[in-house]
Amino acid sequence: MQPAPYYPQAATWELTQTEAFLARVYRWMAIGLGVTGFVAAGVSALPELMTMLYGTGLIWGVLILQVVLALAFTPLARTVSPPVAGGLFVLYAGLTGVGLSGLFWVYTGASLATAFLITAGTFTAMSAYGLLTKKSLASWGSFLLMGLVGVILASVVNLFLGSPMVSWIASVAGVVVFTGLIAYDTQMLKDMAPQLGENGAVQGALVLYLDFINVFLRLLQLFGSRRD
Numbered sequence: 001m002q003p004a005p006y007y008p009q010a011a012t013w014e015l016t017q018t019e020a021f022l023a024r025v026y027r028w029m030a031i032g033l034g035v036t037g038f039v040a041a042g043v044s045a046l047p048e049l050m051t052m053l054y055g056t057g058l059i060w061g062v063l064i065l066q067v068v069l070a071l072a073f074t075p076l077a078r079t080v081s082p083p084v085a086g087g088l089f090v091l092y093a094g095l096t097g098v099g100l101s102g103l104f105w106v107y108t109g110a111s112l113a114t115a116f117l118i119t120a121g122t123f124t125a126m127s128a129y130g131l132l133t134k135k136s137l138a139s140w141g142s143f144l145l146m147g148l149v150g151v152i153l154a155s156v157v158n159l160f161l162g163s164p165m166v167s168w169i170a171s172v173a174g175v176v177v178f179t180g181l182i183a184y185d186t187q188m189l190k191d192m193a194p195q196l197g198e199n200g201a202v203q204g205a206l207v208l209y210l211d212f213i214n215v216f217l218r219l220l221q222l223f224g225s226r227r228d
Helices: 008-044 047-055 058-077 082-100 109-132 140-161 164-195 198-223
Strands: none
Touching: 008 047, 008 082, 008 164, 008 198, 047 058, 058 082, 058 198, 082 198, 109 164, 109 198, 140 164, 164 198
16 A cells, blocks of 8 residues: 655645734734724823723723623624624724723833833743744643633732732732743644634634733733832
């Protein structure tokens, strides 16, 4: 029995398909971060709008809508057209920008820029690791999930305790967990690329976008300088 013939062009096509998929993921993620930054800066520059958001409690409605959209995004993205999926992602990024607008009034511009640059560097390194490592990161999944649950529970409990120590521990743990998730999620997207289409790229962008935002927020909590 002769071995099956090997077609180099088939392997090349699959590799190119994976690269094209990941390029779409990173492109959408960059768009999302850009929209979030633009909206956050724009809203923070309008005192009347900030007063309406934070003085009347409207910001809580924005945050609830943001959570609802995040939970509904994956089911919706499986059924809608690529442009609609992209629009939903941009809408989510915009709502996140509104939710983060208060950071410009709490932290100095230097702190925001530093946290963003450190997060960008961390993301680049960990995402590259997820792409290039030959080691499967599947075993990280259960550990990271438990860590994520722990961070969420600690954060919720600390809403009532108001403990600086618990806040510090939750922030450090959050940096570790979401940094690991960057590599884990990147490798997962790379492995699943042949099975996913344009909507899958938008879903993947949301996953990495959330990892990035969470690392950024926790670094800001740990090292950010507050305005006087």
